[in-house]
Amino acid sequence: MSEALKVVIDLSEKVDCVLSGDNKVKSISAKGTLTVKNPSRRNKVWSCELQLGGVSSTSLKEERYDVGEVPAGGTWTLEYNIPVSIPLISLKETVDTYPKDSAINWAVAFNRVTPVRCIITLTNPSDIFARNIEVRKRIPKGFGDPSIEPPQTGSAEYVSETREVIWRGFDLAPGAEATLAINMAVKPEEVKPIGAGEVKLTYQIVGSTASSLTPDLYCISDLRFGVEPAESLSKPNFWDCTLEFLNTSDFMELLLDVEMSLVSDGRSPALSLSPNVELLPHQSWSYTFQVESPELPVFETKFNYRVAYEVKRSVYTTVVKEETLLPVMKVEAEKIFAPAEVDAYDKTPMSVTVNVFNVGSAELDAVSIIDTVPEDFRAPTSDKIKITLGDREITSGVTIALEPPSAPIEQSKTLKIAVAGLSKIGGFKPGQTMKVFYPVVAWGPKPKGKYLA
Structure with missing residues (x-):
């Protein structure tokens, strides 16, 4: 006996999602195709009617579709869209x-x-297996x-x-x-x-769909039936009748119910059955019953049967995460003394301005400045140092240290200024300038030409 075929209702859906560089959904769409497939090489199916539940989960408007005839090896398709907000796998x-x-x-x-x-994390918060996972990181x-x-x-x-x-x-x-x-x-x-x-993720879901469509397909294929009456040998005017159905298709067929009327007796009911039996290819089913009739009985037979079907579901998902952009940190600085020259051996007050330029593409949260106060110059005290960013004075998140802290004037000193927490006030943005002002005193400088500062 050959393998019994079933008409296939294939629900194949595809989800395409784009994530931004910061892992947020930028765009997502889902499309589906419902395909009625006739796997037989020799038998067509006809009178096909498709009923759909769950159409509200898709763009479909109708619940009933007249599929009609699907030839051997043929298909019938229905396309739809699905509203989705996030992919199944995070x-x-x-x-x-x-x-x-x-x-x-x-x-x-x-x-x-x-x-x-780079750390790539996949999370499945659902109750469905995700299969054939592949991640490609460029x-x-x-x-x-x-x-x-x-x-x-x-x-x-x-x-x-x-x-x-x-x-x-x-x-x-x-x-x-x-x-x-x-x-x-x-x-x-x-x-x-x-x-x-960028990162590209693909995976497949088998046995489930993003939509909630529940299809039911009625269709029929080749089937033969007949009634054979034989006059009873023991009871006059009674007939022993055999009703037989034969599945002549490649499909599994379901014989649901049978109604028979005796036409020769004014269409009086003769038989009412609900066999609900599965008929494999070339398999028959028969039923014997008896009717009373003075002549050879003639019957009108109505029966309901259908070809068996199976539903297959799958979702193929592609998620593309755009590349994360890494800004580049670059700063430049200049130091300006005013006045630029002083007399030897005099005590001359001076002002120092350090300009820090953000010439990169990164917004900075912290800046460290390591400055030199040359020998023969008196360093400033912390309260005399002023820091501005744009038109705003920076007073919090500032750390100032002089090393060595009690060095004599004749010794060079290192002035360390650290500014942190700039993101709390909007950050040190590209194109902005941070200014550091402080006073020094040229304390009897020697006439040696230039001081390294």
């Missing part, structure tokens, strides 16, 4: 440019080799070859020809999480932000 990439501490740092230093650590030009920490789930490798780290060979169970860490380095030669490379 993708998060953390890019850290100073992985030595617990804080996440987001900028690189101009013309210096800066380590970059390594941009300018970055060195990456070092990959062996993941606990799946395997990861660097493909130098395409400059991609490929992580694959695993599924993600409901509630599970998987992490991949990639270490690399870059030496910025320009101040414009550097892209750390």
Whole structure:
């Protein structure tokens, strides 16, 4: 006996999502295709009618569709859109440019080799298995070859020809999480932000869909039936009748109910059955009954049957995370003395201005200035030092130290000024200038020409 076929209702859906560099959903769309597939090579199906529940979860407006006839090996399709807000699997990439501490740092230093650590985390908050997971992380030009920490789930490798780290060979169970860490380095030669490379995630869901469509398909195929009456040998005017159905198709067919009327007796009811039996290909089902009739009975037969079907569901998802942009830190400074020249051996008050220019693309939270007060100059006290950013004076988050703290005037001193917490007041933005003002006194300078300051 050949294998019984079923008409296939295939619900195949595709979700496409784009995440921004900071892991937020930038765009997402979902489309689906419902396909009625006839797997038989010789039998068509006809009188096909599709009923759909859950259409409100899609763009579809109708619940009933007249499919009609689907030839052997043929298909019938219906397309729809699905409103979704987030993908099933959560993708998060953390890019850290100073992985030595617990804080996440987001900028690189101009013309210096800066380590970059990328941590890709996948989380499945649903109750559905995600299968055939693959993650591709692009390594941009300018970055060195990456070092990959062996993941606990799946395997990861660097493909130098395409400059991609490929992580694959695993599924993600409901509630599970998987992490991949990639270490690399870059030496910025320009101040414009550097892209750390996009991440592409693909996976498949089998047995479930993003939509809530519940299809029911009625269709029929080849079936034969007949009634054979034989006059009873023991009871006059009675007939022993055999009703037989034969499945002549490749499909499994379901015989649901049968109604028979005796036409020769004014259409009086003769038989009412609900067999609810499955008929495999070339399998028959029969039923014997007896009717009373003075002549050869003639029947009118009505029956209801259908071809069996199965529903297959799948979702293929692609998530592309745009590359995280790493701003470049670069500052330049100038130091101005006023007046620029003083008389030897005199005690001359002077003012010092240190201009710090943010010429990079990174907004800075902290700045450190290491200045020199030359010998024969009296250093300022902390209360005389003034710091401004734009038109705002900075008074909090400032640390000032003079080293050595009690050095004589004849000795050179180091003045250390640290300003932190600038992000609390809007940050030290690219293009801005920070100014540091303080007084010094030329305390009997020697006539040696120039002092190193």
